[in-house]
Amino acid sequence: MSIQYIDSPDQIENLCRQIANEPWIALDTEFLREKTYYPKFCLLQIAAPGWVACVDPLAITDLSALFEAIYQPNIVKVLHSCRQDLEIFYQITGKIPGPIFDTQIAAPLLGFQENPGYAMLVSSFLNVNLSKAHTRTDWSERPLSADQIQYAADDVIYLCQIYTAMCEQLAALGRLHWLESDFALLNNPELYQLSPENAWLKIRGKNKLTGKQLSIMQSLSEWRERTAQQENKPRNWLMQDDMLLELAKLQPVTLAELAKIRNINERTVNRYGKALCALVEEARQRPPKPMAGKENAVKKNQQHEAILDVLSAVVRIRAEENSLNPVILASRKDLEQLLFGDEDCLLLHGWRYNMAGRELQGLLQGDYSLSLKPEGVVISAA
Incomplete structure (x- = not known):
């Protein structure tokens, strides 16, 4: 051609x-x-x-x-x-x-x-x-x-x-x-919108930070994203994720304290040091943005695990009927999201909802029941 x-x-x-x-x-x-x-x-x-x-x-x-x-x-x-x-x-x-x-x-x-x-x-x-x-x-x-x-x-x-x-x-x-x-x-x-305010959500290890540390990390992440956009440079050229976490933990508020941090780039200190220290000082004075789901997180118990096992069985059945890998239809994490009411769960949208999500949701709400018969597992209206 x-x-x-x-x-x-x-x-x-x-x-x-x-x-x-x-x-x-x-x-x-x-x-x-x-x-x-x-x-x-x-x-x-x-x-x-x-x-x-x-x-x-x-x-x-x-x-x-x-x-x-x-x-x-x-x-x-x-x-x-x-x-x-x-x-x-x-x-x-x-x-x-x-x-x-x-x-x-x-x-x-x-x-x-x-x-x-x-x-x-x-x-x-x-x-x-x-x-x-x-x-x-x-x-x-x-x-x-x-x-x-x-x-x-x-x-x-x-x-x-x-x-x-x-x-x-x-x-x-x-x-x-x-x-x-x-x-x-x-x-x-x-x-496709690159939001500096939410850049912190993509940083691994944030769950281990608390209070002032989390607030500082959020502020520094936003600064890094805005600066990377303005200078059109990769964000990690300005500062790696692990350095953001380190600054959040050590909380330097002077150039001398910042320069003593191991592995920090001298150029970063000279060019951005004053701004970074000011951001740390300011972030220490305010509460952090809440992490989604953290306040309402449910600690799984054996009853939850048993329910997830039942839901997994239904997923395997529906996946086999449609010649799909069960993991494609729903992972264990997807089922946990469904169980704990996460509206972003994949099983509540698209073809997954039609294939299995509606039934699984019905089982959790008591609208459907599950029984064992000689021909196999049967799901029927309660």
């Missing part, structure tokens, strides 16, 4: 016409993020049956017409593991190009493991082993070689074939509509 390499504005109009004639298109991006906070958008690959194009966003400064064509709501956008790609689209346009079909999300309904890699799907569906020759390519370098362009184009060429096969198999199983609510969640802008 001939690859259209789009690197001038006068080529965009013809590409937009091609897109407008398609019910769906496959999309992928190449970007760099090793040295920046925000991804540097380097290449956009677009394909449909019969054609493929690679668009150079470094050569074309105005892609508004192209994005308008892509964002048309009557065209399904097919991606694999789409979160980072959609983040780029959101940062550029402030919108999500729905409707979305993510092959990584769909794959478990066809018996694959959770979050399968793209290479696995290409191998399984097409019996093709993807080349790794350009895995470490610097996509910002120009000109791109013919091999690099082919490598990038292959991602969407194969994605078209996988999507077609997936839709046929899911339709045959009556499962294609199961994914609608899962894909709809990808249109939530909050998934």
